[in-house]
Amino acid sequence: MNEPREKYFSNLSDRERAIFEGGISMGALFHQFTGTPVSLETADGLESAISESIKLQPAIMDVEVHIDRDMIRKTAGEFGYVSLTGDMLSVRLTVEHGSERVTVRMEYLEELRYPLMYIED
Amino acid sequence: MNEPREKYFSNLSDRERAIFEGGISMGALFHQFTGTPVSLETADGLESAISESIKLQPAIMDVEVHIDRDMIRKTAGEFGYVSLTGDMLSVRLTVEHGSERVTVRMEYLEELRYPLMYIED
Amino acid sequence: MNEPREKYFSNLSDRERAIFEGGISMGALFHQFTGTPVSLETADGLESAISESIKLQPAIMDVEVHIDRDMIRKTAGEFGYVSLTGDMLSVRLTVEHGSERVTVRMEYLEELRYPLMYIED
Amino acid sequence: MNEPREKYFSNLSDRERAIFEGGISMGALFHQFTGTPVSLETADGLESAISESIKLQPAIMDVEVHIDRDMIRKTAGEFGYVSLTGDMLSVRLTVEHGSERVTVRMEYLEELRYPLMYIED
Numbered sequence: 001m002n003e004p005r006e007k008y009f010s011n012l013s014d015r016e017r018a019i020f021e022g023g024i025s026m027g028a029l030f031h032q033f034t035g036t037p038v039s040l041e042t043a044d045g046l047e048s049a050i051s052e053s054i055k056l057q058p059a060i061m062d063v064e065v066h067i068d069r070d071m072i073r074k075t076a077g078e079f080g081y082v083s084l085t086g087d088m089l090s091v092r093l094t095v096e097h098g099s100e101r102v103t104v105r106m107e108y109l110e111e112l113r114y115p116l117m118y119i120e121d
Numbered sequence: 122m123n124e125p126r127e128k129y130f131s132n133l134s135d136r137e138r139a140i141f142e143g144g145i146s147m148g149a150l151f152h153q154f155t156g157t158p159v160s161l162e163t164a165d166g167l168e169s170a171i172s173e174s175i176k177l178q179p180a181i182m183d184v185e186v187h188i189d190r191d192m193i194r195k196t197a198g199e200f201g202y203v204s205l206t207g208d209m210l211s212v213r214l215t216v217e218h219g220s221e222r223v224t225v226r227m228e229y230l231e232e233l234r235y236p237l238m239y240i241e242d
Numbered sequence: 243m244n245e246p247r248e249k250y251f252s253n254l255s256d257r258e259r260a261i262f263e264g265g266i267s268m269g270a271l272f273h274q275f276t277g278t279p280v281s282l283e284t285a286d287g288l289e290s291a292i293s294e295s296i297k298l299q300p301a302i303m304d305v306e307v308h309i310d311r312d313m314i315r316k317t318a319g320e321f322g323y324v325s326l327t328g329d330m331l332s333v334r335l336t337v338e339h340g341s342e343r344v345t346v347r348m349e350y351l352e353e354l355r356y357p358l359m360y361i362e363d
Numbered sequence: 364m365n366e367p368r369e370k371y372f373s374n375l376s377d378r379e380r381a382i383f384e385g386g387i388s389m390g391a392l393f394h395q396f397t398g399t400p401v402s403l404e405t406a407d408g409l410e411s412a413i414s415e416s417i418k419l420q421p422a423i424m425d426v427e428v429h430i431d432r433d434m435i436r437k438t439a440g441e442f443g444y445v446s447l448t449g450d451m452l453s454v455r456l457t458v459e460h461g462s463e464r465v466t467v468r469m470e471y472l473e474e475l476r477y478p479l480m481y482i483e484d
Contacts, residue, residue: 005477009482011484019386020482023384024480026390027386027388028394030277031277031395037174037175048166049170056201056202078124079356086325112319117383117387118372125354126356132361137361140265141262143262143265144261144264144268144269148268150269151270151273152272155397155446156398196476199477232246233247233440233441239250240251240253240254240258247441274398284415287412288412288415290412294405295399295401321421322419
C-alpha cells in the first residue's frame, strides 16, 4: 500500500476506510442511475451495468443490485417503462480495505418512507 | 394513433414529432449517463445498457452508442477507470413517427470543442 | 448565422430547429436534475439553478420551472426532504431560432401516468 | 436519538457514522451534479444550489463547493458554457454525528489524475 493516494488516508483505520468507500459508492450509485428508463425487459441488463460500473470504484469487491419488478409493473405508464427511483432499488455492496470487510446495504424502508443506506453485519 | 397522448401532438407534423422525440432522447442520454464509471472492460456492457434504456423512449427505433476506448486509455487515472464524459460518446438514434424517419447524431467536434447534437440525412 | 455549427443544421427549418433544441433541453433538464435532494426550504433555489443552467443551452430564451410543494410535503420521509422526481416538475421552455418561436412543456399527466413533454401553442 | 432509523446504526461508532454519511453525500454530490451546464455567470448560483441540496442529507452540517472559473474559461466551447466535471470541483463537507465531527474533502489531484475524496483532519 505505498501508492501515492494512500498518504491521504493515514488518518483512517481499515474499517473506517471501508465504511467511507462504501458510503461514496452507495451515494454514487443512487444519484448516477436514478432516472434511467427501465422496463421488465431491460431490468436484468441495467442491474448488470450498474453492478459493473460501481465495482470499478476503490475497495468495492462485489455489488448486488435488485430492481423491484413488481414496482415496474405497477407504476409503468402508457409507454411500458418507468424512470428508476430509489424505492425500486435494493443494493448490497461488499467493501474491503486491508483486513477489514463491511457490507453496505440500501433498501427502501416503509417505516421511514426512505431508501436507507446502512452497514449490515 | 388514437391513444390519449396523441391529442397533445396534433400541432406537429410527423417529421417535427420525430425531431422532437429524437432531441428529448439525446438530451436524456447525455445527462443520464455522463458521470458513470467506465473502463475498457465495462465499456461494452455500458454501451448495451445505454442503448436498451433509451430504446424504451417514445419513437426511438434504434440506438447505436460508441464509447471511445482510446480516450478511456488516455484519461484513466490511478484506478483504471474514468467518469464517462460527452467527448467520449458517439451516438446515432433512429427515430420514427408515422411515415417519417430521422437520424439524430451526437459527436464531439474538435472544431467546436463541443459534443454537437444534430440531424443527419 | 455563419457560425461553424450552422452547416450541421442546413437540413432543418427554423421551426424544426427550435423543436429539436427544445426537445434536447427538456430531456437534459429531466435527467440531470431528477434525484436531487429538495425540501420546502430549498425548492426556490433549486428552481432558479435549474432555470439558469438550462438557459445556457442553444436557442433557449426562457425557462420556467415549478416544483410541486404539495408533493414535497406529502412524500417527505423522516428526514424532511425528497429526491426530485418527474411528477413533481412542471416546466415551460421558450425556444427561438431565426424567426420561429416554440414553447415546450413538461407536466405530469394523471391520465397517462407519465411526465409528458409536448409543444404548446 | 431514539428515532426509528437509529436501530440500523447501532453497529457504528459516532465517528464511523460521520465518515459513512460524509462518504454517501460526497458520492451523491459528484454523480448528481456532474454534467450540469455551467458558465462564469451561473457558477455562483450553481454552487449555492449544490450546497443547499447536499445540506439536507443526514448529518451534513455544512457544504462548501467551489467550481474552478479558470477551467470554465479554458474549456468553454463555442456556446460559452461547459458541462460540470469532477476536475472543476473542490468540495468540503462538515459532518457531525453525536460528539464526532469529520471534514470530508474532494479535490482533483494532478498526481493521481483523479478527483480524490478523503477525510481531512
